[in-house]
Amino acid sequence: MKELMNKKRTWRRDSHNMLIFVTISFIASKTLKIKGPIKTMAAPSTTSSKTLMLMVLSFFCTELRLVSGDLGTATAYGPPYMPTKCFGSRPDQFPPMYLFVAVSEGLWDGGSACGRLYKIRCLSGPNMPCKGGATVEVKVVDHCRQSPCPSTIAMSTDAFAAISHSPSTQINIEFIQ
Structure with a gap:
């Protein structure tokens, strides 16, 4: 007895996310036959799937804080730091541990950048200068003193040393207000 058969050809993705072409046959006796490079895997348990999902979600929640930031470059600049364009010669303008910056024209915004954090x-630079994903919070106290500014952000030597091993190089950075 010859069975009636309907064939459907379709594209599927394999375990390596590669497109493969498979033929799915529906036989009149309601038997399903699949021809193609199909691999079977045991379905993961619900508990391990939930745990994995929570771990992935946790990773993205902690690591994406800076992902939405802007990209630029940074250099270090040293004293004398005063007077600044934002606060003149006021000694109280500098945050604790001297973690402050001067910004280039693009961030200066006519002086409204003063006091921004x-x-x-x-992210990178010559000879791997980054200190393993370290971040530093800085305060804007000045406009870049060189024209044109050699980087997006000129960091005080202390701020620069918090994220880079190489004080005399330009680094690629990610920053967020």
């Missing part, structure tokens, strides 16, 4: 992370 940025969180900065080193």
Whole structure:
């Protein structure tokens, strides 16, 4: 007896996310036959799936804080730091541990950048200068003193040392207000 058969050809993704072409046959006796490079896997248990999902979600919640930031470059600049364009010669303008920056024209915004706080992370640079994902929170106290500014953000030597091993190099950064 010859069975009636309907064939459907379709694209599927394998375990390596590669497209493969499979043929699915529906036989009149309601038997399903699949031809193609199909691999079977045991379904993960619900508990381990939930645990894995929570771990992935936790990772993204902690690591994406800076992912939405802007990209730029940073250099270090040293004293004398006063007077600044934001606060003149006021000695109380500098935050604790001298973690402050001067910003380039793009961030200066006609002086409205004064007092802004940025969180900065080193991404890369020559000879791997970054200190393992370290971040530093800095306060804007000045406009870049060089024209054109050699970087997006000129960091005080103490702020720069918090995220980079190499004080005399330009680094690529990610920053967020």
